Amino acid sequence: MTEFATRALLPAGLRDILPPQAAHEADVVTRLMASFAAQGYERVKPPLIEFEESLLEGSGAAMSKHTFRVMDPVTQRMMGVRADMTPQVARIATTRLANARRPLRLSYAGQVLRVKGSQLRPERQFGQAGIELIGADSAAADAEVVILAAKALVDLGVGEVCVDLTLPSLVPEICSGLDEIDGLKDALDHKDVAAVAAVGGAIGPILCGLVEAAGPAVPALARLSAVPLSGNAAALRERLTAVVELVSSAAPELTLTIDPVEGRGFEYHTGPAFTIFARQSAAELGRGGRYQADGESAAGATLFMDTVLDVLPGPVAVRRIFLPFGTPFAEGQALRAEGWVTVAGLEKVADDRAESRRLACGHLLVAGGVIAA
Amino acid sequence: MTEFATRALLPAGLRDILPPQAAHEADVVTRLMASFAAQGYERVKPPLIEFEESLLEGSGAAMSKHTFRVMDPVTQRMMGVRADMTPQVARIATTRLANARRPLRLSYAGQVLRVKGSQLRPERQFGQAGIELIGADSAAADAEVVILAAKALVDLGVGEVCVDLTLPSLVPEICSGLDEIDGLKDALDHKDVAAVAAVGGAIGPILCGLVEAAGPAVPALARLSAVPLSGNAAALRERLTAVVELVSSAAPELTLTIDPVEGRGFEYHTGPAFTIFARQSAAELGRGGRYQADGESAAGATLFMDTVLDVLPGPVAVRRIFLPFGTPFAEGQALRAEGWVTVAGLEKVADDRAESRRLACGHLLVAGGVIAA
Incomplete structure (x- = not known):
């Protein structure tokens, strides 16, 4: 390799953003944060690195294998470079801001680093911008987070914004107390109704009903309402129905779908969760949902700046x-x-x-x- | 320590920025970048980490001992977390943008991490925002960078902005060809005229004249003009004089001082260099100057967001x-x-x-x- 090529070479998944894209990205983040601020979300800025155990605690544990570690020469303890800002914001809410009034509305934007890229996201560095609503547990709180994140994208100029809502804790709720059913998770992940019916035993019909209650929100919710649920499972369905109503009413321009059995990537969620897409792209623009932040119920949303920028019109030329x-x-x-x-x-x-x-x-x-x- | 205290603890020199300061910092960076963009500086965004050898090349070498290293699991090569963005921007200018028109005007803003804090700057993470003007070697180019960086601070509301100009390559130029003079560097660093005279030998009087030509720019330049210099040393003096004239004329609100023998922290500079202060604080708000970027003459300035925020009025309360x-x-x-x-x-x-x-x-x-x- 020539000296030039060597110097210009960056590790895979890392890149220089050049003009005019770098300014455009910064401008988009500024506009997103202004949308969040206008609805009372106040910005926090956690550090790029912190002690490994605080970074990887609770919902942060999922990021362990994605996290770069460095030794702190001051304390000789291991630190991690953040791979996700959400656990940091939850930490701030439940420690430094433990005494701040609830509901606590926080926003954040910054860069995260990951040890390896994935097939869906080869980048090892990308920007996150998001919100957390801590200490309010209601359909109105769930809906506020969905509407704010999705409408911020609409306001940026993303063509058709789609929100896919799910209930990651619904299937575990229905299956709780039952022995583990071999092959059920696979069958559900593949939305394979025949397989679910074959392995599901007594709860097979209920699970099949849930798999079939996926798709555009209004007809899917009608099918979901016919599935015989009780107790916590029925309460989850009721919550999802209320969230869909609130979101449709505030933001009729959004395309809403539901998929009540989808749980991949939502291992820590305890209530409605969602993924945001643009009609023209398969890539996730953001995701979020309800989870427990150290004993408090919280709902949050994170937007991924790399995929958001991909679906936006380019920057306007300057004079x-x-x-x-x-x-x-x-x-x-x-x-x-x-x-x-x-x-x-x-x-x-x-x-x-x-x-x-x-x-x-x-x-x-x-x-x-x-x-x- | 309680569980709460453990979780809230961050490594020394790292901190959570809380509301309303985090939003204020972001707003200040946005305004600085808008100032830079308005004068044709186009933003670039290098990655947080890159291969060690490209990060620490040339002027980046000074940052080696401040840089966290991590192993790249993909290539098994060492990467560094940037401790300074300037070498990254110079790398972009001379590789990816090697064929872009000159003079090339670039701007940047982002976070840097350092292994240890210093006495002057205990923070191990802070923001940088800056500009680079690559491929123009003239007093007008030097002055543009000084004016843009210093006036951006004035426009933000920093009280009295002071710029201390120096010529870090002047003493090496005068001493070039001479044997190393024991104790000279120390005497110059301490501005100790008697000691400089005692150890300086034949060039003692010239060096004493330079030490005495420090202070408010106009009278100091008058004293400097009386020092018998020739060749490159005289050309450096002429350049400094022209830069002071251009800066004073465009930005009379700036307080200008000169210190022609000051070279600490400017090891790579080849022409006029400068430090920016606010009258009310001893901390540096920024620094910059002329250097060689892989064969091209360049001038740049970096502002340090931590010290800049310290001297700014706080954020305005929202309604x-x-x-x-x-x-x-x-x-x-x-x-x-x-x-x-x-x-x-x-x-x-x-x-x-x-x-x-x-x-x-x-x-x-x-x-x-x-x-x-």
């Missing part, structure tokens, strides 16, 4: 104007106040107009004012 | 309004469009006004409109 060498600073300042991006000439050139074009400026400043380059 | 349980989503949206931060009630309460106050909302929405809480 660049060339200021010939020697232009007084105040003249540039006046143009910038009008919204121009100024590009100053740093030495005298023979042809200012040609120089403007070379520097990708559509305009230049001359004695008479602004002219096209 | 929070409580929306009683059941308020239609569209009513909240209308209030947000008017600039309100809305805080939705998630369950029915007996006294909405008391609930508003409990949730730190100065106002609440009632049937008749907005009222004070």
Whole structure:
């Protein structure tokens, strides 16, 4: 390899974001955070690294094998580089902000690092932006989080935003007290009704009913209502139904689907959970749901900046104007106040107009004012 | 230690930034980047980690002992977590953007991590925001970088911004070809004129003249002009004089000082370099100067977000309004469009006004409109 190629080489899954994408990404994050702030979500900023045991506690445990470790030379203890910000925000809520009023609304945005990329997400570094609503356990709280995350994407310009709602604790609830049923999880994961019926025994019909209650929210909820559920399982269904109603009413532009048996990636969730997609892409834009944060019920949503940016229109081109060498600073300042991006000439050139074009400026400043380059 | 205290504990030099400071920091970075963008600086975003050898190459070598290392499980090669973004931006300029038009104006903002804090900066994680102007070698280029970095701080509201300009390559230039002079560096670092005279031999008088040419820029430059310099040393003085003139003329509100023998922390600089302070604080807000980026002459400036935030007025309080349980989503949206931060009630309460106050909302929405809480 040449020296150039060696120096330019980055580890797989890591990349330099160049102009104009880097500014666009930052702008999108700023707009998302402004949406969250407008509904009372206050930003926190946890550190990039912290002690391994606090980073990987509770819901953070799922991230253990994705987490880079480094030794802290000060304490000789192991630290982890965060692979997910959600457990950090839950830690802040239940320690430093333990005495803050509830419900506590927090937002966050930052970079996370993962040891290896996955097939779905080859990137090993990407941005997260999200919200956590801690200490409120109601359909209104679940719905607020779904609406805020999904509508923030609509407001950014994501074409058709789809939310797939699920109840990851429903199947475990129905199966609780039963012996483990061989092959059931596989059959449910594959939505294989025949297999579920074959292995499900006494609860087979109920589980088949749940598998068949997947799809666009309104007809699927009608099918779900016909499944004979009781106790906690019925309460979960009631909660999901209420959330769908609240979300549809506040944000009719969202496409809602439900999939009551889907639990993959939601191992820690205790109530309604969801995944957000855009119609034009298979990639997840975000996910979230209800979980327990150290004894408090919480609902959160995380958006993934890499996939969000993929489905957004690109950045708008800026209006660049060339200021010939020697232009007084105040003249540039006046143009910038009008919204121009100024590009100053740093030495005298023979042809200012040609120089403007070379520097990708559509305009230049001359004695008479602004002219096209 | 209690379980609570253990979980809340972060490694020394790392911290959680809480509301409202975290949002304030993000807002300040956004405004700085907007200042840079308005003068044609386009943002790049290098990754948090990259291969050790590319991270620590050239001017990056100074960061070696501050850099956390992790093994890349994919390639089995060592990677470093960046301790400084400047070498990354120089790498991007000279590899991926090698064919982009010159002068190349780039900006960046992000977090850096350091293995240990220093006495001056105990933080092991802090934000950097900066600019690089690559491929232009003139007083106008030097001045553009100083003005942009310092005026961005003025525009943020930093009280009195001071820029201390130096010529780190001047003493090495004057001493080049001479045998190493014992004790000279120490005497110069201490600005000890008597000691410089005692050990300086034939060049003692010149060096004493340089030490005495420190202080407020105008009188110090007058003293500097009387020192007998020739060749490259005279050219460096001429460059510094031109930079001071350009900066004073464009930004008369800045306090300019010079210190032509100061070289500490500027080991890689080849022309004018500078440190930015606020009058009310001893901490550096930023630094920068001219250096060689892989064969190209470049000038850059980096601002340190921790010290910048310390000297800024705090965030402005937001106007929070409580929306009683059941308020239609569209009513909240209308209030947000008017600039309100809305805080939705998630369950029915007996006294909405008391609930508003409990949730730190100065106002609440009632049937008749907005009222004070």
